[in-house]
Amino acid sequence: MSDLVSYKIDSGVATIQMDDGKANVLSYAMWDQLEAAFDRAEKARATVLLKGRAGVFSGGFDLKEMSKGPEQAACLISRGSKMARRLLAFPTPVIAVSTGHCIAMGAFLMLACDYRMAVAGDFKVGLNETMIGITMHHFGIELARYRLPPNYFNRAVINAEIFSPEDAIDAGFYDCAVAPEQLEASIAQTTALFGKLDGQAFGSTKNKSRKDILELLNRCIEADLVIPK
Helix, strand or coil, X not given: CCCCEEEEEECCEEEEEECCCCCCCEXXXXXXXXXXXXXXXXXXCCEEEEECECEEEECCECHHHHCCCHHHHHHHHHHHHHHHHHHHHCCCCEEEEECEEEECHXXXXXXXXXXXXXXXXXXXXXXXXXXXXXXXXXXXXXXXXHHCCHHHHHHHHHCCCXXXXXXXXXXXXCCEEECHHHHHHHHHHHHHHHHCCCHHHHHHHHHHHCHHHHHHHHHHHHHHCCCCC
């Protein structure tokens, strides 16, 4: 099997890129490789640049694995939730860059990052779970409640409204959207700004300010493993 996640580091910035050649579905194999890449970045104390492939950040969970049964689905959801929680508590900055569609668990990964950049264009962004017959898990509800503006929460989580990259800024999924030709300059500017932060102060403040939500998400992860009878 070819690598799904690449890792490179330069000048204190670790670029972690998902690329399965298709929709960047979040399978066990993808989670394994993401975990390994973040392990390397954490050991290096590097700022992380998390990217997808051209046209798609991630289309969400691997539905083939999700369809194997309730227990299998719950385990895969738990794996994704734990990864998103790790990003929320990661000791160094995590900057996400979306160059395409960002859907379902892909959007939750985006919500877990410290700064979210996107390429403007004809791309879909949002949480489509209730549109495709999936009841939203506790973790997703609470992460969305934490990161999305209140006036967009119902629209995004319950109504499964899908946004353009530009509209996704107001909806809370992205912090900025730039033209494709401006992306590399914007990435360089953003990583430079984060590079000026004191690493110890950043990590401590990030985890101190997120203490309550991290504890709540721990409980959500446990609750989501309970299979309804």
